[in-house]
Amino acid sequence: MAADPFPAPAHPWYVRGNMSKRTSFSKSALDGRSAGLRREFEEKLAALVEIPSVSMDPSRRTDVDKVARQACVLLRELGAHAECIPTAGLPLVLGQLAQDPKFPTVTIYNHLDVQPAEAEEWRTPPFKLVRHGERWHGRGTTDDKGPAVAALLGARLALQDGVRLNFQFLWETEEEIGSPSFQTALRRLADGDKHRAPLRTDSIVVSDTLWPQAGRPAIPYGLRGLVGFCVRLQTGAKDVHSGTTGGAARNPLGELCELINACYDARTGRVKIPGFYDDVRRSSAVERRCLSRAGFSRRRFQLAHGLASVRFPDDARLREAIMIAPTFEVHGLTGGYSGAGIKTIVPHLAEAKLSCRLVPDQRPERMFRLIQGFVRRHCRDAEVIHESSLSPYLVDASGPHLEAAQQAMFEAFGKRPALTREGGSIGAVVTMDRILRAPVVLLGLALPEHGYHAVDENFDWGQARRGIEMFRRYFARLAEIPRRS
Amino acid sequence: MAADPFPAPAHPWYVRGNMSKRTSFSKSALDGRSAGLRREFEEKLAALVEIPSVSMDPSRRTDVDKVARQACVLLRELGAHAECIPTAGLPLVLGQLAQDPKFPTVTIYNHLDVQPAEAEEWRTPPFKLVRHGERWHGRGTTDDKGPAVAALLGARLALQDGVRLNFQFLWETEEEIGSPSFQTALRRLADGDKHRAPLRTDSIVVSDTLWPQAGRPAIPYGLRGLVGFCVRLQTGAKDVHSGTTGGAARNPLGELCELINACYDARTGRVKIPGFYDDVRRSSAVERRCLSRAGFSRRRFQLAHGLASVRFPDDARLREAIMIAPTFEVHGLTGGYSGAGIKTIVPHLAEAKLSCRLVPDQRPERMFRLIQGFVRRHCRDAEVIHESSLSPYLVDASGPHLEAAQQAMFEAFGKRPALTREGGSIGAVVTMDRILRAPVVLLGLALPEHGYHAVDENFDWGQARRGIEMFRRYFARLAEIPRRS
Numbered sequence A, B: 001m002a003a004d005p006f007p008a009p010a011h012p013w014y015v016r017g018n019m020s021k022r023t024s025f026s027k028s029a030l031d032g033r034s035a036g037l038r039r040e041f042e043e044k045l046a047a048l049v050e051i052p053s054v055s056m057d058p059s060r061r062t063d064v065d066k067v068a069r070q071a072c073v074l075l076r077e078l079g080a081h082a083e084c085i086p087t088a089g090l091p092l093v094l095g096q097l098a099q100d101p102k103f104p105t106v107t108i109y110n111h112l113d114v115q116p117a118e119a120e121e122w123r124t125p126p127f128k129l130v131r132h133g134e135r136w137h138g139r140g141t142t143d144d145k146g147p148a149v150a151a152l153l154g155a156r157l158a159l160q161d162g163v164r165l166n167f168q169f170l171w172e173t174e175e176e177i178g179s180p181s182f183q184t185a186l187r188r189l190a191d192g193d194k195h196r197a198p199l200r201t202d203s204i205v206v207s208d209t210l211w212p213q214a215g216r217p218a219i220p221y222g223l224r225g226l227v228g229f230c231v232r233l234q235t236g237a238k239d240v241h242s243g244t245t246g247g248a249a250r251n252p253l254g255e256l257c258e259l260i261n262a263c264y265d266a267r268t269g270r271v272k273i274p275g276f277y278d279d280v281r282r283s284s285a286v287e288r289r290c291l292s293r294a295g296f297s298r299r300r301f302q303l304a305h306g307l308a309s310v311r312f313p314d315d316a317r318l319r320e321a322i323m324i325a326p327t328f329e330v331h332g333l334t335g336g337y338s339g340a341g342i343k344t345i346v347p348h349l350a351e352a353k354l355s356c357r358l359v360p361d362q363r364p365e366r367m368f369r370l371i372q373g374f375v376r377r378h379c380r381d382a383e384v385i386h387e388s389s390l391s392p393y394l395v396d397a398s399g400p401h402l403e404a405a406q407q408a409m410f411e412a413f414g415k416r417p418a419l420t421r422e423g424g425s426i427g428a429v430v431t432m433d434r435i436l437r438a439p440v441v442l443l444g445l446a447l448p449e450h451g452y453h454a455v456d457e458n459f460d461w462g463q464a465r466r467g468i469e470m471f472r473r474y475f476a477r478l479a480e481i482p483r484r485s
Helices: A012-016 A031-047 A056-078 A141-160 A181-189 A252-263 A286-292 A298-305 A315-323 A364-378 A401-412 A427-436 A461-480 B012-016 B032-048 B059-078 B143-159 B184-193 B250-261 B285-294 B298-305 B314-322 B364-378 B401-413 B426-435 B461-480
Strands: A081-085 A092-097 A105-112 A129-131 A136-138 A166-172 A203-206 A218-223 A226-234 A329-334 A349-358 A382-389 A418-421 A440-442 A458-460 B083-085 B092-097 B105-111 B130-132 B135-137 B167-172 B203-206 B218-223 B225-234 B330-332 B349-358 B385-391 B418-421 B440-442 B459-462
Touching: A031 A056, A031 A136, A031 A141, A031 A461, A056 A081, A056 A092, A056 A141, A056 A166, A092 A181, A105 A141, A105 A427, A136 A141, A141 A458, A141 A461, A141 B135, A166 A427, A203 A461, A218 A329, A218 A401, A218 A440, A226 A364, A252 A329, A252 A349, A252 A364, A252 B330, A286 A315, A286 A418, A298 A315, A315 B314, A329 B250, A349 A364, A349 A382, A364 A382, A364 B285, A382 A427, A401 A440, A401 A461, A427 A440, A427 B385, A458 A461, A461 B298, B032 B059, B032 B135, B032 B143, B032 B184, B032 B461, B059 B083, B059 B092, B059 B143, B059 B167, B083 B167, B092 B184, B105 B143, B105 B426, B135 B143, B143 B167, B143 B459, B184 B426, B203 B426, B203 B461, B218 B401, B225 B250, B225 B364, B250 B349, B250 B364, B285 B314, B285 B418, B298 B314, B314 B330, B349 B364, B349 B385, B364 B385, B385 B426, B401 B440, B401 B461, B426 B440, B459 B461
Parallel strands: A105 A166, A105 A203, A203 A440, A218 A418, B105 B167, B105 B203, B203 B440, B218 B418
Antiparallel strands: A081 A092, A092 A166, A129 A136, A136 A458, A226 A349, A226 A382, A329 A349, B083 B092, B092 B167, B130 B135, B135 B459, B225 B349, B225 B385, B330 B349
């Protein structure tokens, strides 16, 4: 677990607001070389987006391998040594561009696998990059292929500037399934062997997070964790007739509804499982005040995500429900009839697809055991199947990296970034923190309207162009930070 | 509503057990002509089963029309005048074989539409009649094409015997969707016009019910009703990310689980909606004792329906849960993710597919309003969509028809039939009772192991052969009952 960024009520870095005068926003800087990269950005993005690298779908295995090979092509164009590292699961792409062993090394993490996409729900084919004006549509454009290409081009500009930095790209293809092989693969790289020097880095930058609002740059200092699981209840061999058996036959869907209702209050989101909140770290009033500066507004949140209504009327409660509180979520309930109208059967099998987002200091293993025990006590013949675990995370805010990131984002986007906590989870971040023992910075470019994990996912040139610029400037600043001993 | 068969605590017909001596079971009678009909039965059944007449599926409209035309062919082979009567929905087949206006007329009701069938779940192609020994597999074999062919062949044997009876076949193609056009079409037939004499009948026989147990003949005197509905809750325009929005976004699936849990106790089946049981007619101790003779056993019930466990351990409570009590049932819950594993989205739309089986004197219209009001009070933005309504039914037991049916079944199957109440619903029965005002008898042939509404639906020659014989004998007895004035 990373260091607590709130050791004292008023931790310096988020109350200072210390944007240095000399690097204040300059429009001309932004209209420079990055503006000329649009066609190249589009070509590189298309090369990645048009490979349907859905890690969740075993039948897409070949596409995931293909996207990894395509990534190596892009990295070699930069001048890096690139290779696909086999793992127990899907491959990891490592690209290394070492200029001088005396320079500090930055590791740039992105992922090239994507969420599934059901084509009939999309307005454009999900695995075709389609441009509408300043915006590209396609699965993976914002999560996370667009930010990956932005970071790549930012690195190229920095190299052209003569930056005194070594680059190391870690492009994963298992992020959307909870990075099951990443830890073992990274540990092997960090240990090294007779053919390869141990992987070392001075800092890590991850571009896979969201701003709470367009036009309001933000840097998250926290991520929620996740424990994903299915609860399966089988009461018979086949669906039966609700007239002939109804009343006597158990209804596994009905029983799962009852179980879910016992687990949480769907209206408020409050989890009712005893002990669920025991390990949640209290947030100080200072932290809450700080988060209130992130520009979260109910109205804009609803608009961005297309939500007709939300759980609470006030901004603060909504913001804290995403940034500070853990959740219980129902993703799907299968079993029984799902066609048009009704079919009067009693289902014989039902499965609830569930997860909890976790916050510091909830540990996924302990939370899974807690939930499993509750479910078993509640419904003896229900089976609880573990799906994924990700630890929550807090950035180590003690060094100069976060400040460098704030400066770079300020210069590129013209606004002082807010410090936020992210509602999502990135398993690899915790793993890199533990194994590489280097400061992590989360420099995201996705906006709520980009449709992260949703239909019609998209990315826009405004975020891409300024993002490229942001990375260029961040890398320049990293070069000035002394190497770790 | 039909007359109450329990006007006094000890209604004569079900305590008498009055099987007459002269017609006691004779094995030789069964090994006669009906045994030679096996190939013909199979051919006629195949001609119907191999037309996928799924009334619920609009794309099967042509097949439903086709099955109606095929039914006319079968009826004309018998010598009947047959035609497809157009309705506002799917056609109704009317076959008339009038021998002499002085003879009584029996109306034989069956339905030729079937439940949907998902081929990948079946061991044999659902719309191909496949014989395994004495058993035919295929959608509609037991519900209700097999019994329809048995009644048809029973009529032919009776005609060959010189029975003094007129026959009238009403074969519906909308039973599985709640007979939405049957009432209007039947009313038109009953009114008659300048081209057609008003439809009249002296009695009605319906073969679309089940025995509680193989080898234990049964005649139901009651049917449950049904009110089917969907509850739909939309909280946004698209599924959203459970990290980015989780905690703040409403979860319509979670809220429907909570609503369903507020509606009923899934473990006991007890409905919690206030007023739900108000109109349920109390069963007398005599009736309950009578039903206990139907041979219902938990063990056999579980075996027949492939149920690993049931709601109650004791036979009586299970039997009454099916025969006497109304239900609340969850048929399916759509919305969110339904693929393998989990996908961490918050659904934007969820729909619960629900129904209640009703018992006398619950009226579907009133029950729908009651449920709708409860849902709306509980979850203001949920939409309640009415799907189907069927009234519960009790047979008029005052005339000689039920006794004739008991005798015929006794003679054909060699065992005194139990009188039961059916858990299922047949909307057309209530409609025929109301419009044709003639006594209805329910003479079913389906067994629990036939997989009514389930995968691998089947029918067996034992039930078919004795069923043909039963109908022959029943028609012979009907000819002896004086015409209604």
